[in-house]
Amino acid sequence: MISLRNDEGRGAVATQESSTEAGGAKGATPRFERIVADYGGLISRIAMSYEADPSLREDLTQQIFLAVWQALPSYRADASLKTFIAKVAQNRSISYVARQTRQPRTAELPETLEADDHTPEQHAINLNEREALLEATRQLAMPQREVIILVLEGFTYAEIGDMLNIAPNALALRLSRAKAALKKILEPGE
Amino acid sequence: MSDFDLDRLGDVWRQQPDPAELEALRRSAEAVRRRARWSQLIEVAAALVVAGLVVVLALSNPERDILVAGGAAIVILLYSLIRQRRLREAELHGLTGSAEEMIDQSIFRVEATLKRAKFGAVMMPAGLIFGLSFGYLIDRGSAGRPMTWYHGQPGLAAIVLALACASLGIATILLFRSMRKSRQELERLTGLREAYRKEGEQIS
Numbered sequence: 001m002i003s004l005r006n007d008e009g010r011g012a013v014a015t016q017e018s019s020t021e022a023g024g025a026k027g028a029t030p031r032f033e034r035i036v037a038d039y040g041g042l043i044s045r046i047a048m049s050y051e052a053d054p055s056l057r058e059d060l061t062q063q064i065f066l067a068v069w070q071a072l073p074s075y076r077a078d079a080s081l082k083t084f085i086a087k088v089a090q091n092r093s094i095s096y097v098a099r100q101t102r103q104p105r106t107a108e109l110p111e112t113l114e115a116d117d118h119t120p121e122q123h124a125i126n127l128n129e130r131e132a133l134l135e136a137t138r139q140l141a142m143p144q145r146e147v148i149i150l151v152l153e154g155f156t157y158a159e160i161g162d163m164l165n166i167a168p169n170a171l172a173l174r175l176s177r178a179k180a181a182l183k184k185i186l187e188p189g190e
Numbered sequence: 191m192s193d194f195d196l197d198r199l200g201d202v203w204r205q206q207p208d209p210a211e212l213e214a215l216r217r218s219a220e221a222v223r224r225r226a227r228w229s230q231l232i233e234v235a236a237a238l239v240v241a242g243l244v245v246v247l248a249l250s251n252p253e254r255d256i257l258v259a260g261g262a263a264i265v266i267l268l269y270s271l272i273r274q275r276r277l278r279e280a281e282l283h284g285l286t287g288s289a290e291e292m293i294d295q296s297i298f299r300v301e302a303t304l305k306r307a308k309f310g311a312v313m314m315p316a317g318l319i320f321g322l323s324f325g326y327l328i329d330r331g332s333a334g335r336p337m338t339w340y341h342g343q344p345g346l347a348a349i350v351l352a353l354a355c356a357s358l359g360i361a362t363i364l365l366f367r368s369m370r371k372s373r374q375e376l377e378r379l380t381g382l383r384e385a386y387r388k389e390g391e392q393i394s
Contacts, residue, residue: 020265036219041206046213059213065222070278074353088285090290095284098296100376129202142382143389151196152203165288174389183194 030081032069039085042153046086049149050093060096067117079162087152087163090146092130095141107169136185144178151175233274240267290386297379304372310365322326 014043039139043064050055071088075081137145150160161171207215241264248260284292299367329337341347 032219032223033216036216037212040215041204042217043290044207044211045203051346058218062218064220065219066226067285069223069226071282074282074286084286089288091285091289094382095292095296098293099375100378100380104363130205133199133203141385141389142289143386152200154200163288165290170390177389177392179194179196185379187194 003090017188021049026050030072030075032072035068035072035081035085036065039082042082042086043089043155044150046089049145050097052135060093061098064089064092078174080159083155083159083163086150086155090149094142094146104153132186136182139185140181143174144181147171147174148182222258237267237271247249248301253371293383293386296378297383300372300379304369304376307365311369314358314361314365340393 006064047057047061047064051060054136067088068085071084075084133152139150140148147160150163155163157168157171158177161168164171166174206212243262244263244267248257280295284295287295329335340350
């Protein structure tokens with residue numbers, strides 16, 4: 001079982017997105033343009049983990065943007081904006097999967113990444129690793145996929161518990177099972 | 191990937207899209223926002239135009255029948271606006287609630303769609319029989335004059351028959367396609383709900 005040792009620490013995982021609240025004053029509806037600038041990456045990654053086909057993924061991304069735009073006036077700042085966006089994006093993606101008349105593709109096409117890695121070799125390693133991770137995530141059962149994506153996105157366990165509306169011990173168990181399933185897919189021989 | 195550490199995998203996962211991809215996302219989001227805004231405006235404008243027309247018609251011909259028909263049109267318009275608003279609120283609730291709530295709500299929605307489609311499938315032949323009987327009664331009441339005129343126009347009967355068959359065929363295909371799609375969606379949603387339930391049971 002995975003312990004929740006890193007609950008506080010995970011909140012400190014500094015992504016560009018979590019450091020910015022795209023809204024301004026509390027209670028004011030955040031600006032959509034700012035949300036796209038700050039959370040576009042998050043939305044894009046969530047879409048990638050539910051749809052592999054790039055053209056269909058574009059459609060899903062647009063559906064998520066529309067859902068965020070529609071839901072934005074109901075944002076009450078009782079949770080972080082990032083949490084709100086992630087929840088809307090996940091729910092829209094899950095309903096998208098349910099609406100598909102065919103099984104979503106799991107084969108992944110190459111993703112373009114920002115060259116954070118300095119050597120071409122390191123870039124290739126990261127690219128392959130990310131592709132493998134995306135592909136493995138898409139093979140997880142929906143409840144496990146949901147929790148793994150949120151963990152990989154750097155949400156705290158408290159935030160994930162709130163988003164999924166489950167108790168901490170249930171979250172720990174679900175995450176433990178999700179991690180085991182992910183490991184089995186990524187490291188089938190071990 | 192031998193070092194199976196979620197924190198490290200998170201670092202790999204959270205790599206930002208490149209600037210070109212971010213720009214494409216920004217453009218796509220802007221297009222979505224513009225379309226949604228326009229559709230909201232068009233919806234409000236259309237409702238105002240219809241309501242305005244009804245009021246103008248009723249005021250220019252203040253007869254009882256017209257006032258009743260105008261009142262009914264406005265009531266139908268209001269009902270449809272309220273219904274749309276409720277549907278949107280339900281959809282919004284689904285988007286911002288938990289996945290399980292969203293799935294339950296989607297199941298309810300798809301079941302309702304399926305029921306409506308089944309009702310439509312039953313009503314289609316009934317409606318056809320009703321329409322034909324109505325036409326027959328009108329024709330008989332007018333001593334066969336409409337049908338005599340109808341058959342007197344060269345080619346009209348063939349055109350009307352072809353159009354009627356095509357419309358009926360298209361409506362039937364669309365109806366059954368919608369039913370098949372709803373069934374598939376329902377199957378998937380039920381599977382998803384089962385997956386969440388199983389996950390919860392295994393945990394408890």
